[in-house]
Each structure stands twice: as structure tokens, then as C-alpha cells.
Amino acid sequence: DQQVKQNSPSLSVQEGRISILNCDYTNSMFDYFLWYKKYPAEGPTFLISISSIKDKNEDGRFTVFLNKSAKHLSLHIVPSQPGDSAVYFCAASSTSGTYKYIFGTGTRLKVLA
């Protein structure tokens, strides 16, 4: 049973436009969420996080939105750049225990120049 789901395996966006990556979770105990970016042949790198006490967190071109009632989070990238082309993973954890994250299956973003 996949507790964290990324239902879009891939997404193509024109350079300069907005990229929206979605993530759904099923476990109501999850209260901390991360987005990671992964380039080929490299380890995932941290992008942005959000705690369940917030519904939005912004860092430059990256904004994460959290809708707790829908158990849904999304990552917005504005404007999208070719260097953003990568696989994006969302991850969720319950901070009441060990920071043991459950990852989604990833969305491959391609930003077209």
C-alpha cells in the first residue's frame, strides 16, 4: 500500500512557465513533508520542506502548498528553467518518531527551452 503517491510519472513544461508537481498521502500521522530533486547519476538533494502547521512555504522560485484536509501537497516552480529538468520526489514523515521518510515514486520534469 503506497502511503505517498505521485500519480504523474512525467511532466513537460515550456521554459518560463509554471511547473506544478503533485503528491498525495494517506497516513494522517504524517506532519512533515519534503521535496527532493534528483539528477541522473547523483543522489537526491533537498529542495524545500513544509510542516503541517503551515499551508505554504516559499523559497525563491519554489513554493510548496499543503492541503491537510485533502492530504495533498504540491510543488510550484515559477518560472521553470531548463536546469530544473530532473526527477522530483516528495517524502513524508511523522515527527513523533524517528525522521523516517516515506517517498513517492517520483515525477520526471522536463523543461523545454
Added chain:
Amino acid sequence: NAGVTQTPKFQVLKTGQSMTLQCAQDMNHNSMYWYRQDPGMGLRLIYYSASEGTTDKGEVPNGYNVSRLNKREFSLRLESAAPSQTSVYFCASSEHGYTFGSGTRLTVV
């Protein structure tokens, strides 16, 4: 500024062979993790260690063993490799968010 270092980067094993994947971190993190990444499956947790001296199973522990040698090092051992263990393996350490190593690409033939 090494962060998390994994060795080796690539390995080919024959079915039934054993090997140990090494991981070391220099950030003084308490928690360390081993994940595997497979196409369409995302990152799945194999084992983790919340602190030195403790280890626990994750989602997919079968066929693996781990050792938390000290605070810096967390190794993953395959006692008898199987083709189903062909994957990319990532080690991570954390206080809150993870810092990942660059991965070990393992092929079992």
C-alpha cells in the same frame, strides 16, 4: 565538505556472491538510512539506524543486513546476492531532512 560518502559507486556481482556497501557521514548526524531506488518504485527504505548502536527494519529488509559501526558509518551487507537486488542504493543521514550520498549502482547477474 564531504557530507555522505558511499563506496563503491558501481558493482557487478554474480548470483550468490556477497558484498558490503559502505557509507560514512561527517555531519555528526544521529540517524542513518539505506534506501534502494527502482524504476517506478521510488525510494524504498531498507534499514535505518536512529542512533549509534541501534538498527531497525524498513519497508524492504529481506536479503539485507546492516551494521552501525560507529556514529559515522553505516554499512549494508548482501549475504547472497539475487538478481532482484539489482538496484541503485542510497545512503542518507539526517537530523531532520536527509542528506543523501551519490549512490551505488549494483547489478546482480
